[in-house]
Amino acid sequence: MTGPAEPQVVLVCGPAGSGKSTHARRLERAGRVRLSFDDEAWARGYRTHPLDAEAAAEVHAHLHTELVRLVRAGRDVVVDTSFWSRASRDAYRAVLAPTGAPVVVHLMDTPRDVVLERLAARRGTGGDDVVVPPDLAVAYLDGFEVPTPDEGPLVVVPGVAAPES
Template identity: 60%
Template sequence: MHRRSLTNPHWRTVAATVSWPTRSAISPIRTISAIKRKRLVLQEEGYVLLSFDEEAWRRGYRTHPVAEEVRIEVHEHLQRRLTELVTSGSRVVVDTAFWARASRDEYRALLAPLGVAPVVYYMQTPREVSLERLERRRDTRPNDIVLPVGRAIAYMAGFEAPTPDEGPVRVIQPGNPSTADRAPTH
């Protein structure tokens, strides 16, 4: 499970959300109210949310995929912020696709010296559901960015589902109310 050190005051659960590469299934129904509900649940549980899409949006990027240098810049910012928050004792959720194991491993390596074993929440969403949700996107907010269908399909083809040999993984099925709107647990 989690690596917990009683002598390490910085140990906290850190959860990384994962779904199809488009993250179209973080909430069972991708609406503003679902996003607000997710934030509220996390805030009530004491989590800080770090979101790739929100950070890119804040920086003025309205199309995806962003350029490679922008992707690196945003991830570096998220990683710095994650390290600051975990070191200060905060519990954090990193909201990004983590479609490749290498990206999940990068965040694990960042957190290991702090005594943190992040939990990956894998939003196991059928391809057709992800594509349907992407079709409804309208570029109205960070979690509503239009992604070209061809790009989404390419991401899905290259998606590396998380496995238990990587570390703690929780699989969330679409439409399962017992897990969809819960904050991560220790």
């Protein structure tokens, strides 16, 4: 667990291929519990993205339940999903509001060409390696709503490092 001055919940935010899972795993190694949308979707048998609305809602509902359970148990948590829109980030903040848990967004700041290169290299071997066709990759990048400090605490994380094993 982290010290009392640090946020209890980190929402790792960025488009597919930006390095969210690599960053979330670093935070996990530092003591946080990692909740991953992609890993949960993969475990439920979903192999392509985007998930339909019903499947996505099912996965998010599971993550919401686990997140609240962990926070109430005194655990520090990192949530690994795109949080592509302010509404998606606000939904997690609303779920956490009754707990009083502090929330901070970590925005992956990864150059567009690096994101596209990473996505082109995917082979579909796991939750964080889901194949994203080039046209969908561009749509994800173009539709991404960058968080701003008016939403609350925001940390910008350089996302250019190669994935760690």
